[in-house]
Amino acid sequence: MIKFKKNTLKKRSITQRWITNNLAVVVLIMISIMLAFVYAIQTFYYASARQTLTSELTSIVNLLNRYAQDSETNLSSEMRSTFESFSAKDKMELMAVNSKGRVVLTSSGFSPSAGTIIPDYENLLNGGDGYWVGKAENQEKIMAVCADISSFSSEYHAVRVVCSLTEIDRAVGTVIIGATIVCSMILLMLVLTGIYFVGSIIKPIMQVSNMAGKFAKGDFSSRIRYQDSDEIGDLCKAINHMADELSTAEEMKNEFISSVSHELRTPLTAIKGWAETISYADNDPETVRKGMNVIVNETARLSQMVEELLDFSRMQSGHFTLQKATMDVLAELGDAVLIYMNKKVQDNIRIEYDEPEMLPFVYGDKNRIRQVFINIIDNAVKYSDAGGHVRIKAFEQDGNVCVSVSDDGCGIKASDLPKIKTKFYKPNHTRRGSGIGLAVADEIISEHGGSIDITSEEGVGTTVLITLPPESHET
Numbered sequence: 001m002i003k004f005k006k007n008t009l010k011k012r013s014i015t016q017r018w019i020t021n022n023l024a025v026v027v028l029i030m031i032s033i034m035l036a037f038v039y040a041i042q043t044f045y046y047a048s049a050r051q052t053l054t055s056e057l058t059s060i061v062n063l064l065n066r067y068a069q070d071s072e073t074n075l076s077s078e079m080r081s082t083f084e085s086f087s088a089k090d091k092m093e094l095m096a097v098n099s100k101g102r103v104v105l106t107s108s109g110f111s112p113s114a115g116t117i118i119p120d121y122e123n124l125l126n127g128g129d130g131y132w133v134g135k136a137e138n139q140e141k142i143m144a145v146c147a148d149i150s151s152f153s154s155e156y157h158a159v160r161v162v163c164s165l166t167e168i169d170r171a172v173g174t175v176i177i178g179a180t181i182v183c184s185m186i187l188l189m190l191v192l193t194g195i196y197f198v199g200s201i202i203k204p205i206m207q208v209s210n211m212a213g214k215f216a217k218g219d220f221s222s223r224i225r226y227q228d229s230d231e232i233g234d235l236c237k238a239i240n241h242m243a244d245e246l247s248t249a250e251e252m253k254n255e256f257i258s259s260v261s262h263e264l265r266t267p268l269t270a271i272k273g274w275a276e277t278i279s280y281a282d283n284d285p286e287t288v289r290k291g292m293n294v295i296v297n298e299t300a301r302l303s304q305m306v307e308e309l310l311d312f313s314r315m316q317s318g319h320f321t322l323q324k325a326t327m328d329v330l331a332e333l334g335d336a337v338l339i340y341m342n343k344k345v346q347d348n349i350r351i352e353y354d355e356p357e358m359l360p361f362v363y364g365d366k367n368r369i370r371q372v373f374i375n376i377i378d379n380a381v382k383y384s385d386a387g388g389h390v391r392i393k394a395f396e397q398d399g400n401v402c403v404s405v406s407d408d409g410c411g412i413k414a415s416d417l418p419k420i421k422t423k424f425y426k427p428n429h430t431r432r433g434s435g436i437g438l439a440v441a442d443e444i445i446s447e448h449g450g451s452i453d454i455t456s457e458e459g460v461g462t463t464v465l466i467t468l469p470p471e472s473h474e475t
């Protein structure tokens, strides 16, 4: 229930953001463009109507002027006949205004009632251009243009042409409706594509969040299916990869816990068994000696393992520290080799140590370096069969201190080799070990600026090469 609520909230918020950031802006821009367009169209139509009225009025005024110049003609009667025969009667109306400001002659024959205000004439009298747009007495919208003819006519003061704007307004209205339809369609398309687009983002995000919820519960079985190779595709790929890694880590951790438990149980069983045997073998010093020997060895193995686990845990929490000082690698390697030399008879494994006279000093933690040597030699002995041969060699190469440990044991499969230094990785379950020794060793050597390189062939043997940089004079 809570999950559903959360998801709806997320979905709404992305959609809301899209509406405010995108759609609202587009709608505002479109409304502004439409208003500007409508204004431009109306201005254009009105300007052409005014142009037509003005040119019509100008030709009438010119004609009347000519009549006035001609002494043989009577201007009043000529005017009347001109008004009667006005050719554009159906589109506009011609009117003559007398000196009292009253319309006294019209091309249609109907005069407006007395007292009707003629704004274009008023405008002309006030020094304006005699142009007016407004509502007539019958509430019809009209346009009027007025011209002064008082210079050549004493009876009439001005002539005006008036036309109805109903047709023009209707045409402008049609354009507005057309533009509104086009804008609405564009908006509709925008909304549809936007919904599709927002949905295409929200859907995988919801999948990712569902998956993350499952991963948090420890279920790494599901994967996100997303085909497109865009940024969301990259995110889904990264999440799927993370799930792979987490599931591998989980498997390894489980395996690690079971192998560590097993590792702990074996020496404990031996210790318990021998302790019991000793308690009943007071008179058998040989049994006591043998038993004590096993107990000491197994206890040493146990404490070595616990140390390894503690180191590993310190490494994970970032509390792994080194006490560095100038050190002689040969001394530490000699100690490590000695431990295994003493065991060689018991394990029936031949250990050969090729020791050089001198090696450059190294700036490092001698205990940790010795621990690495012990671990690598221990592996070589552990993964060798009875009668095996382990060769340890220390030498200088390109100024670096190198130690190689080779064995002719079981070797490592080529497919396992790249992962062998990974924590918990333990391909060979038949041998004892926790799978963290090499991970710890690798970390220690890396902290010293060196490297561990492993070459191996399954069934032939393994060579581990430890390279450490010499102590530099700046350190």
Ligand code: ADP
Pocket: 379, 380, 383, 407, 409, 410, 411, 412, 420, 425, 426, 427, 428, 432, 433, 434, 435, 436, 437, 438, 439, 462
């Ligand atoms: P473990 O405690 O299991 O030995 P390590 O980290 O020391 O853990 O080694 C990891 C794995 O690498 C081992 O489980 C083993 O399979 C392989 N390995 C390490 N050294 C050798 C070697 N000398 N010969 C064969 N396999 C080895």
